[in-house]
Amino acid sequence: MAKEQLMSYEDAIERFEVVIGLEVHVELNTVSKMFCGCANNFGSEPNTNVCPTCLGLPGSLPAVNRKAVESSIAIGLALDCQIASNGRFARKNYFYPDLAKNFQTSQFDEPIAFEGEISIELETGEVFMVPIERAHMEEDAGKLTHVGGATGRIQGAEYSLVDYNRAGVPLVEIVTKPIYGALDKAPELAATYVRAIRDIVKSMNVSDAKMERGNVRCDANVSLREKGAEKLGTRTETKNVNSLKSIENTVRYEIQRQAFILAAGGKIVQETRHWHEDRGHTSAGRPKSDADDYRYFPEPDLVPVQPSEEWIEEIRLTLTEKPSVRRKRLQNDWGFADLEFRDVLNSDLLDEIEATVAAGASPQSARKWWTGELARLANVQEVAVQDLPITPEQVASIQKLIDSGELTDRIARDVVAGVLAGEGEPAEVIESRGLKIVTDEGALIAAIDKALASQPDVMEKIRDGKLQAAGAVIGAVMQEMRGQADAARVRELILERAK
Amino acid sequence: MTDITSSSAAILAGLISSKKASSVEITTAFLDRLEKLNPKTNSYLYFNRENSLAQAKRADQQLAEGKTVSPLHGVPIAVKDNLTTTDAPTTAGSKILEGWVPQYDATVVRKLREASMPILGKTNLDEFAMGSSTEFSAYGPSKNPWDLSRIPGGSGGGSSSAIAGHLAPLAIGSDTGGSIRFPAAMTGSVGAKPTYGAVSRYGLIALASSLDQIGPVTNNVMDAAMLQDVIGGHDPHDSTSLPNGLGSMVQSVKEADVKGLKVGVVKQLSSDGFQPGVKACFDDTIEKLAAAGAEIVEVDCPSFEYAVAAYYLILPAEASSNLAKFDSVRFGLRVTPDGNPTIENVMAATREQGFGPEVKRRIILGTYALSSGYYDAYYGSAQKVRTLIQQDLAKAFTQADVLLTPTAPTTAFKIGEKVNDPLAMYLNDIATIPANLAGIPGISVPNGLASEDGLPSGVQILAPAMQDGQMYRVASIVEKLYMDQWGASLIARVPDLEAL
Ligand SMILES: [Zn+2]
Numbered sequence: 001m002a003k004e005q006l007m008s009y010e011d012a013i014e015r016f017e018v019v020i021g022l023e024v025h026v027e028l029n030t031v032s033k034m035f036c037g038c039a040n041n042f043g044s045e046p047n048t049n050v051c052p053t054c055l056g057l058p059g060s061l062p063a064v065n066r067k068a069v070e071s072s073i074a075i076g077l078a079l080d081c082q083i084a085s086n087g088r089f090a091r092k093n094y095f096y097p098d099l100a101k102n103f104q105t106s107q108f109d110e111p112i113a114f115e116g117e118i119s120i121e122l123e124t125g126e127v128f129m130v131p132i133e134r135a136h137m138e139e140d141a142g143k144l145t146h147v148g149g150a151t152g153r154i155q156g157a158e159y160s161l162v163d164y165n166r167a168g169v170p171l172v173e174i175v176t177k178p179i180y181g182a183l184d185k186a187p188e189l190a191a192t193y194v195r196a197i198r199d200i201v202k203s204m205n206v207s208d209a210k211m212e213r214g215n216v217r218c219d220a221n222v223s224l225r226e227k228g229a230e231k232l233g234t235r236t237e238t239k240n241v242n243s244l245k246s247i248e249n250t251v252r253y254e255i256q257r258q259a260f261i262l263a264a265g266g267k268i269v270q271e272t273r274h275w276h277e278d279r280g281h282t283s284a285g286r287p288k289s290d291a292d293d294y295r296y297f298p299e300p301d302l303v304p305v306q307p308s309e310e311w312i313e314e315i316r317l318t319l320t321e322k323p324s325v326r327r328k329r330l331q332n333d334w335g336f337a338d339l340e341f342r343d344v345l346n347s348d349l350l351d352e353i354e355a356t357v358a359a360g361a362s363p364q365s366a367r368k369w370w371t372g373e374l375a376r377l378a379n380v381q382e383v384a385v386q387d388l389p390i391t392p393e394q395v396a397s398i399q400k401l402i403d404s405g406e407l408t409d410r411i412a413r414d415v416v417a418g419v420l421a422g423e424g425e426p427a428e429v430i431e432s433r434g435l436k437i438v439t440d441e442g443a444l445i446a447a448i449d450k451a452l453a454s455q456p457d458v459m460e461k462i463r464d465g466k467l468q469a470a471g472a473v474i475g476a477v478m479q480e481m482r483g484q485a486d487a488a489r490v491r492e493l494i495l496e497r498a499k
Numbered sequence: 500m501t502d503i504t505s506s507s508a509a510i511l512a513g514l515i516s517s518k519k520a521s522s523v524e525i526t527t528a529f530l531d532r533l534e535k536l537n538p539k540t541n542s543y544l545y546f547n548r549e550n551s552l553a554q555a556k557r558a559d560q561q562l563a564e565g566k567t568v569s570p571l572h573g574v575p576i577a578v579k580d581n582l583t584t585t586d587a588p589t590t591a592g593s594k595i596l597e598g599w600v601p602q603y604d605a606t607v608v609r610k611l612r613e614a615s616m617p618i619l620g621k622t623n624l625d626e627f628a629m630g631s632s633t634e635f636s637a638y639g640p641s642k643n644p645w646d647l648s649r650i651p652g653g654s655g656g657g658s659s660s661a662i663a664g665h666l667a668p669l670a671i672g673s674d675t676g677g678s679i680r681f682p683a684a685m686t687g688s689v690g691a692k693p694t695y696g697a698v699s700r701y702g703l704i705a706l707a708s709s710l711d712q713i714g715p716v717t718n719n720v721m722d723a724a725m726l727q728d729v730i731g732g733h734d735p736h737d738s739t740s741l742p743n744g745l746g747s748m749v750q751s752v753k754e755a756d757v758k759g760l761k762v763g764v765v766k767q768l769s770s771d772g773f774q775p776g777v778k779a780c781f782d783d784t785i786e787k788l789a790a791a792g793a794e795i796v797e798v799d800c801p802s803f804e805y806a807v808a809a810y811y812l813i814l815p816a817e818a819s820s821n822l823a824k825f826d827s828v829r830f831g832l833r834v835t836p837d838g839n840p841t842i843e844n845v846m847a848a849t850r851e852q853g854f855g856p857e858v859k860r861r862i863i864l865g866t867y868a869l870s871s872g873y874y875d876a877y878y879g880s881a882q883k884v885r886t887l888i889q890q891d892l893a894k895a896f897t898q899a900d901v902l903l904t905p906t907a908p909t910t911a912f913k914i915g916e917k918v919n920d921p922l923a924m925y926l927n928d929i930a931t932i933p934a935n936l937a938g939i940p941g942i943s944v945p946n947g948l949a950s951e952d953g954l955p956s957g958v959q960i961l962a963p964a965m966q967d968g969q970m971y972r973v974a975s976i977v978e979k980l981y982m983d984q985w986g987a988s989l990i991a992r993v994p995d996l997e998a999l
Binding site for chain 2: 055056057059061063064093097100101102160162293295296297300303
């Protein structure tokens with residue numbers, strides 16, 4: 001494919017207004033599928049989680065999974081949506097071999113949730129209200145694997161295999177209204193929005209929310225219009241962008257690509273596109289038009305979903321605090337500087353630090369442990385810091401011993417190493433490794449005298465005001481005490497001796 | 500026991516439970532007859548003596564152990580070939596499903612098995628139940644036992660000819676616009692379409708999901724009531740099935756009493772467009788009821804005029820979507836064209852070769868009716884008519900307990916007579932379609948032979964939704980008035996097929 005020409009990002013933003021729209025598909029983590037009793041399981045042998053209904057066999061009928069409806073309502077409520085008192089399913093008709101019935105059971109003009117909004121905070125602290133048009137329920141399609149041919153795509157393949165395990169897995173599709181006014185922040189806003197959705201469905205435990213597995217997928221719509229123009233420009237829709245970084249890159253690329261075409265007097269083709277992270281560009285897929293005719297009509301095999309007020313309120317009560325609200329609250333409570341807090345967010349350590357603080361550690365010390373020593377150890381061991389075999393309670397108990405002077409920072413790191421090595425609780429590690437700090441001043445003074453004897457000039461230097469000379473003695477004392485002394489106290493004692 | 504095959508299901512059930520005859524004996528009698536006569540009637544697309552007898556034997560074993568699992572225990576039955584069966588191919592009368600053996604039983608089939616009713620075989624139908632003569636079956640038309648040159652009605656002509664020809668004591672049909680009631684009228688048998696949702700559709704190969712309903716085809720009203728009691732009830736697999744049962748139909752039949760009954764005659768379905776002999780039979784029924792003490796009132800259902808038009812938009816629309824799954828990927832026929840066999844070309848070639856002309860006609864109609872830009876004018880308007888018909892009926896049922904109409908405009912026509920005239924064919928269902936559009940129950944009961952051709956006529960009894968009991972009660976009253984006159988059921992007068 002010929003490489004497409006781009007306008008520089010700065011020039012594009014200077015000249016055009018960017019309008020984006022985002023469709024996020026969330027795969028629910030219900031036990032069974034949307035319309036049948038088959039297991040909703042990732043990674044099973046192909047075509048083992050199937051039945052007449054999700055295979056679309058003649059005569060089969062769908063039956064709605066109540067839990068999936070509940071999760072969908074919960075997502076709607078979390079996005080401040082209204083919940084439909086009469087949510088109808090509709091058939092979206094099109095032929096594709098991964099679609100067992102050759103229609104997708106979805107929702108069309110009567111979605112379960114509609115008219116919501118979510119506030120998104122960018123890195124600069126700027127807050128955008130993203131308007132939500134709707135959140136509707138639908139079923140996923142099966143998975144095609146194209147065999148033979150060079151590209152692994154359907155074109156040129158010798159044959160294709162279909163796995164219907166995913167067919168009928170419940171999805172909630174969240175659709176924003178057009179988002180105006182993000183200007184140069186549009187790519188960042190897109191990615192931050194998807195991250196916010198991911199965090200919400202994860203915190204509510206309605207989805208596994210693993211983007212790399214496709215639990216959360218995004219279609220990004222981008223259009224440009226000349227500044228001041230009324231009419232929206234022609235949009236493109238880049239399908240199935242599956243990482244936060246890719247979303248940001250996709251939007252940025254489309255802005256630059258479309259700007260170049262428009263500036264040269266060209267027309268944007270309304271089409272679906274695909275993002276190639278490895279090559280850093282999108283490519284044209286199927287041309288799309290508003291006349292794409294899916295022949296939607298109400299699904300006659302299902303009665304409308306009519307959630308009662310009581311049920312909706314029941315679900316509302318189970319809603320957890322919104323991630324954005326929680327973040328704001330925690331930063332306030334902990335008094336973290338913006339940079340410190342961003343560091344915590346970027347390493348996804350909110351839960352761990354919150355639990356460590358709850359177990360009695362100060363916020364700053366909890367932060368230092370998790371983003372410092374523990375992050376370093378995780379890095380060395382090539383595991384996620386969250387997966388280290390140490391609990392927030394253990395971290396807090398070690399920190400308490402530091403605060404009470406029973407451990408130094410250095411010894412505490414040994415204790416952590418012991419816990420990670422599976423030697424038991426911190427107290428057991430301290431016991432078995434003999435890591436208790438030496439607070440016996442007699443022993444310390446003996447060690448100081450011994451060190452001073454081997455370095456007789458030190459006392460002279462200290463008396464001459466060269467206090468840093470004490471360092472060499474402190475080092476020797478700490479070595480003598482095998483590190484289990486409070487270096488600050490040793491220093492004090494040395495200075496006293498020099499008087 | 501030469502009269503086994505001409506006995507009602509209720510009598511056969513009595514013989515079995517009193518151990519005067521075994522299920523194996525009775526099933527054998529029907530198998531002997533159908534093996535001999537099916538070549539003449541083409542009622543069955545599939546039967547398997549060994550399999551049916553194995554089921555009969557199990558039924559007998561249970562009885563020997565003192566277990567009677569249902570009032571129809573051991574009585575064999577024929578099943579329309581659009582219901583899935585794990586032990587018999589299910590074709591829906593189409594080449595596209597030739598040889599397909601389903602992986603699961605339809606809920607109704609499961610209930611028959613649980614009631615220990617041996618299945619005799621699968622009966623013929625118009626392809627995907629689209630038709631009213633069985634002439635659109637890919638496996639040839641069934642013949643009417645009253646006159647083998649005539650149609651037995653459709654789409655369930657296999658079941659109706661099996662009942663009228665005594666090739667089965669009971670049969671299952673499906674009714675989307677009259678496919679149970681019209682064939683019943685054509686053959687002098689009884690056919691009932693229960694309230695929408697009274698019987699699970701799970702395993703019924705869908706024609707039009709919002710109209711399809713499974714029901715009994717039988718010799719008489721009591722047999723139909725007994726069968727509906729076996730197959731009815733809520734099914735979690737079918738979310739459109741009614742949450743609660745409708746009570747015992749058999750009980751309703753037993754309580755039949757004409758006293759205080761208000762019978763409505765639909766103005767729009769009692770005068771024009773009916774064969775004179777059929778009209779005469781209908782008038783006779785009304786007179787008999789009046790004479791027996793029923794009050795007769797005329798009711799007005801002006802929207803019925805648009806019923807056929809609305810029906811032929813809603814049905815094709817839903818069917819075009821329901822039939823999309825027949826694409827060669829997972830089951831059934833696969834045609835690989837020469838040249839460039841892409842998935843798209845394989846799907847197209849399979850559907851081109853696998854579907855017959857009436858199916859293609861309706862897929863095209865339905866696809867068009869649902870297209871954006873036409874949806875409101877066609878599908879949308881049709882749904883509005885549907886609402887109007889429901890309102891007409893709701894009003895009519897405030898004036899009468901039940902409504903009566905002739906079931907069909909004519910008696911059975913000749914094979915080939917209407918096959919090239921779709922509009923004439925569609926009008927056969929003019930009286931039966933409103934019940935499907937409104938979801939109410941309807942039954943056809945034989946009410947004589949038309950004077951001009953000596954062929955059976957039927958009267959249709961419609962009741963409000965979920966009042967299937969009321970429908971059976973009145974059907975039983977009508978049936979009794981004729982039995983008193985005839986001394987035997989109309990079907991007893993079917994010519995001797997063995998001699999034909
Ligand atoms: Zn399934």
